[in-house]
Structure formats: structure tokens, C-alpha cells
Amino acid sequence: MKRRHGIVLLLGLCVAFAAHAIDPLKFDSRAQELRFQHLTRELRCLVCQNESLLDSQAELAQQMRHIIYKQMQDGRSDAQIKQYLVARYSDYVLYDPPLKPTTWLLWFGPGAIVLLGAAGLLFTVRKRARSAPAAPPPVDDEDW
């Protein structure tokens, strides 16, 4: 019985904390709320940097959510809101980095390395095929 009380208490606390975590932002429509969630999920909290603005409990993140909310109410587009934040906190606030000369390495680096590896492999295989003897090779000491 006691144990059950404990569980109920724990659940109650969870609900209390969850309720606390939600900002009292009122949205006109479900679509607007989804747009807000989508936008804040793409933005980085600057205090706890592994969290999005949507998830973060940092005071600054909460303040920024309110700013974003207000700008949405004022009819600003997602791009304008992002620009507002980038102008103050650089591309660092974006979880999805923009494509520009300084991020080329980031965007194309992995692909370039794969291509380089594939080219190297092709080159080696072709070279071996060309130099391979027609008859089976004699017993080799280093046959492994």
C-alpha cells in the first residue's frame, strides 16, 4: 500500500514537472503551434548547447521562445525569425547549417572522402586485374 502511494506521488510529481516545463503560450491554431514547435526544434539553445530551444529549460531559451512566439504573432516568417537570431548569435543557433563557402567542407567533405576512397579502390582493383597472371600463381610464402 505504501509502495503504491509512493508511485502515485512520483507520477504526480512527474505531471507537475511536465506541466511546469510547458510555457504558457497560447496559439490561435494547432497549425501555428506545430509551426512554433518545428521552428524551435531547429534552433539551438545557447546555454545548454545540446538541446533545442523547444526542449531547453534554460532561462534564456524560455526568453527566446517568447521572442519567437511574439515575432510569429507579428506575422514574421520562419526565415525572418531565424535571421533575427543568426544576426545576434551566428549560424551556431541553427541545427541545420546553411550552405556557404565556410561550410563547404562540412557539407561536401564526407562525400569527397567517399569518392576519393572509391577512386583509390577502383584504381587498385584495375591495376591488380591487369598485372594478374593468367595461370594460377605459384605457391607464395605470403599467401594470406
Next chain:
Amino acid sequence: MNRMLPLIGFVLLAGLFGFGIWWNTRHDQREVPSPLIGKPAPAFSLPLLDDPATRVNKAEMLGQPYLVNVFASWCIACGEEHPVLMQEARQLGVPVIGYNYKDDPDAAKAWLNEHGNPYSMVVTDRSGATAIDFGVYGAPETFLIDAKGIIRYKRIGPLTPEVIADVLEPKIQALKQESP
């Protein structure tokens, strides 16, 4: 040559990872680069800590370089930075404006009374709204603003005697040569 390839690959990778470790010990990965360097400081109008009826705005500050030091009584790193400012602030040759960030004015006053006041004036931003325009995301942070109101340098984290001697003072000297 072909038999050396795996070794070469290994050495290259080890070099890359080694560089990564070295790079990350030299740079704070959490540091958010400021896009405001070289750009005009945002307009501000903030009340003085000692006299909230009086506000200081950006236009009044034009004409001479100055430092803005973001601090708060709740900020632990500011406590580490404070003795450095107490010692160095007067010798920098530019006004050091204290920017009291998201703080209770009474707590800030008590903190300055206890530890000393190195600032030529202290402005308050209790809500932190103006600080967002400056790209502040914590305390302490320090901005060097030139006579034309352009942000020239930003330090994230506490000022140390080394940072002041190696980075800040040369930048201040350069600014003074620019504007006679």
C-alpha cells in the same frame, strides 16, 4: 609502396585526431562566435544602477572607445573575474561600463559594495532583452566598442591578466591610435 598504404592511412588519421584534440584544448567548444564583431553595437537605452531614473544610450557613448563588461551577482565566474577588473580597469585607459545582467538591483549593489566597484558606471538590464541584441548568452562577457560605436572585440568568459595583456590592451592601444 602499396604495402605502406595502410600505415600512411593510419598516420594521417592519427594526425587528424591529434589535431582535433589539440584544437579543442585551445578553443572552448561551447563558445558561440559573435557575428557582431566589426558591426555597429545595437542601440540601447539602459537605466543606471545607482539612479534608475537616468538612462544611458548608445548615442551618448559615441566619441570614445569603451568596454562593456556583462556581470551579475549570481554569476560565479564574475567573482573570479572581479579582482582582475579591480586591479586593471583603471589602467586600461578607457571607461569600463558595468552591464548588470538579469540581476536584482539590490543584490548587485550589495555585491559591488562587498567586492568593490571597478566600473566608471553601471547600467542594468534586468530582463536581459537588450543583452539578446548584443548576443549575450551568459556572464561574464566583455565587449570593446570603438568611438564610432562599432563592436571591435568580444571576450566570452572571464577576463584574465593574460587576456588583458595579450589581447585587450593591444586592441585598445590600436583604437587610441585610430582616433586621436
